[in-house]
Amino acid sequence: MKTHQGYELSFLIIPYFILLVIGIVEVWSSSRYFAYIHFHNSNFFLTRELFYAAFSLFATMLFSVIDYKLLKKIVPFLVLVSLIFLVLIYTKAGVSIRGATRWIRIGIQFEPSQIAGLVLLIYIADFISRKEVYMHRMKGIAPVAVVVGVFFLFIALEPDVGTAFLILITFLTIMYISGYSVKMISQLLFPSIVVLGLIIYTHPGKLERLVDFFISKKINFQVEQSLIAIGSGGVFGHGIGAGNYKNIFIPDSYNDFIVAGIGEDFGFLGILLVITLFVFVVFSIFSISSKCRDMFGKVLSFGIGVMLSYQALMNLFSVFNLMPPKGITMPFLSYGGTSLIIQGAMIGIVTSIYRSLDGKEA
Amino acid sequence: MNKVRYNFFLFVISLALLSVLIKAYNVAVIKHTYYSKLYINNITKTIYKKGKRGCIYSEKNKNLAIDYPSYDLFVDPKYYLENKKNNGEDYTKSVERFIDKISTAVNIKPEYIKKVIEDNKSSRFVLIKRDIPPNVFQNISESFMPRSFGFIKKYKRYYPDGEYSAHNIGFCFKNGVGAEGLERYYEQYLKPEIIKGDVPLDLYRYRFAPIPKNGDDLYISINKDIQDYVHIKLKEAVEKHDADGGMVVVLNPYDGSVVAMDSYPFYDNNQYRKYDYTSIKNRAVANVFEPGSVFKLITLSAALDSSAFKENEIIYCEGGSWKLKNKTIHDVHKFGWLGFRDVFINSSNIGSAKIALSMGKKLFYQYLSKFGFGKKTGIDTISESKGIVKDIFSIGDVDLATMAFGQGISVTAIQLAKSYAVIANGGYAVRPHFLEYIKDKNGVVYKYKIDKKRILKKESVAEIKGILEDVITKGTGKRAYIEGYTTAGKTGTAQIPKKGTYDTKEYIASFAGFAPVEHPSLVVVVSIINPKKGGFYGGVVAAPVFADIMKFSLHYYAVKKDK
DSSP states (O other): OOOOOOSHHHHHHHHHHHHHHHHHHHHHHHHHHHHHHHHSOTTHHHHHHHHHHHHHHHHHHHHHHSOTHHHHHTHHHHHHHHHHHHHHTTSTTEEEETTEEEEEEESEEEOHHHHHHHHHHHHHHHHHHHOGGGTTOHHHHHHHHHHHHHHHHHHHTTTOHHHHHHHHHHHHHHHHHHTOOHHHHHHHHHHHHHHHHHHHHHOHHHHHHHHHHHTSOOOOHHHHHHHHHHHHHTTTOSOTTTOOHHHHHOTTTTTTTHHHHHHHHHHHHHHHHHHHHHHHHHHHHHHHHHHOOSHHHHHHHHHHHHHHHHHHHHHHHHHTTSSOOOOOOOTTTSOOHHHHHHHHHHHHHHHHHHHTOOSSOO | OOHHHHHHHHHHHHHHHHHHHHHHHIIIIITHHHHHHHHHHHHEEEEEEEOOOOOEEOTTSOEEEEEEEEEEEEEOHHHHHHHHHHSOHHHHHHHHHHHHHHHHHHTOOHHHHHHHHHHTTTOSOEEEEEEEOHHHHHHHHHSOOOTTEEEEEEEEEEOTTGGGSHHHHOOBOTTSOBOSHHHHHTHHHHSOBEEEEEEEOOTTSOOOOOOOBOOOEEEEOOOHHHHHHHHHHHHHHHHHTTOSEEEEEEEOTTTOBEEEEEEESOOOGGGGGGSOHHHHSOHHHHOOBOOGGGGHHHHHHHHHHTTSSOTTOEEEOGGGEEEETTEEEEOSSOOSEEEHHHHHHTTOHHHHHHHHHHHOHHHHHHHHHHHTTTSOOOOSSSSOOOOBOOOGGGOOHHHHHHHHTTOSOBBOHHHHHHHHHHHHTTSEEEOOBOEEEEEETTEEEEEOOOOEEEOSOHHHHHHHHHHHHHHHHTSTTGGGOOTTSOOEEEEEEEEOOBTTBOOSOOEEEEEEEEESSSSOOEEEEEEEEOOOSSOOOHHHHHHHHHHHHHHHHHHHTTOOOOO
């Protein structure tokens, strides 16, 4: 069956692995102060991150071995489970950190919105692969709009505007590329924007960030510190673990602002390397997607590529002050168990899709 | 899938990534210096750290001056009130307990502390109590201490020996700069260096102050035990004779190191502000006085060393009164013809004058210069006087004649001690000094170099020693006799001139000498200023003090008896 000859898999797996390693090093380098202050163990986050990375690689292997077409058969089950997880956030199982309830604890603690993202991609891919004929009618798109809308609302109300926005634009981009008309897309876009607007309006902190960025042109403290950290790194950086600035001055330096730490430790070359590796990963996924002749695999892999690239761009734009700061992590690099495992699973699914290619261009 | 839309999407994604890269390049490479400056400003802080001033140690490594830690207690009223508002009842209670504890420990009222806090509500720093000693500090800081209170550590100077060696050691001003004595002279070694450091925050947000550099320690030749004894004896003598002042110098004749030095009036250098400068002045180096007969040593040495006179010559002493031009010179006892030795043993002024006159002023001044009169001895302490020696071109016979027995010339006690050391050590002029060596934490950084120069012939020194020994056994210095040791010395009683005349009945009674004669251990010079009770002659007032000090010191050093 395996007749396709190409380099996509090496360009996918090797950069992914390197990014994982850089992420582990940077999480260690950036979290030591915070870990020491709160857990009296400066390697607290490192040990956990190593554990998550191992699980992430396991997920990659697992999903690359499993035939991705199996996923198509359990779509309703996946949607239902991940929706239950999202609902659980609003119950006692919800875990609140810094004013946002984004995690649930049922035996283990994890972030349902991350799972929801992947599940939605699978759902949309399944939907588009089955309902191609109804593409130009609003009625045809109604089920997917409802499902995505419900997910979107649950995530946005956590509140996690960043992830909700990411899911929204990923979903709309997939529809746009799949050939849905711009008119239909904008009909979906406007209510979503209104929902996001209302949520932002009811959270003064979030509104303030937008006002600061667009109107008063005031630079956010976290972003300002991250620019100082990156700027001080210069071309080559301070060296691995040598930059203490991010540790002390940048909140979430091991998480949302991990790129600032890379800039401080490895300089501009570090950032260039990370972005290059990312381009390899994402464009390999797009390449695999374009070679896939199965509509489900094609849309699913393409969706994964879109989601990863949007997430990375939103993170980079926040860090470099090109966009109001959003609570979005950097894929493969940032600290976080659920996201790393889900991203591992995404790479695994794409690998599985690659394995099914038959060598003919789609 | 729509190929056009797909390519458009890829184009947008690439463009976005490119814009990130451009921005990253702008921040990290182009604006690198700008951000580096901000980075350093935020992460580093310039810290100044001052260490301890060096200590001063006596000959047997006993402390004469130390820096001990002392603490100032302060409060941050703003933080205190905020904390009180935010924290519960328990916290407030424990803070109150702390306030009670410190108020009993440092002896202030708790109401005072609360009033200070209430009066300075928005202030961030108010001193409550200065100079808390280390044991009290330890007692307070060991238990619970609210973060709104704190201590500032600093060092205070303390002199364990107090007034016993105050004139030698001196003291420091309140700002820690040496003001007097060795503290001032060796300021550049004793003073702690202020270390400046740009210290970045480390990984755990700590900032380690630079390690301060302490001042160097001074090891001086003062022997604390002899110094204390000298102090007691000087005080006794001054009180016994109701004198105005006094000076004692105990010198090691071989290397010139000062074993003890004291002067009256005394002062306590721990409380120097209670005294005026007349007490603080180190009279042993700063006071100039007409020495009287102790100065005949110079006439004697010059006469013998230059071979102008022989020991067996005789001199006519005019029966006690001799008129030279417009000046009449008197002797205490009336003498006719005296042998050269007897002139000095009986301390004849007329005899000494005649010896000096026959030598001539050129030769006499040559020896004055060799002994170092009219020049500072170069002792390592401040405010040394050089004495007063009239210009050689302006003096006549009368001046030369009076100078021969110590009138019309002014000297310091340390200069006298130096001259007697020349005889004691066999003819060498040595520079008197306190310093032995200076040590920093790595070891000796400076060792005193002995300055020694031969000025008298060996043979003449032996003859002079013999004459000085006879002064004590046969002449005016009988009260300087020490049981078991041969002693040599010379008495002196000088009138204090007032307004150019010698009409007053004020005297300076002196005795200078050394023992044992053959290999002298120490030179001791004693001068008592204006004794008003119990006699005024050097042989009566100063010689017993000399004997006491010399006896104590010889026993202290376990010098072998030679008699």
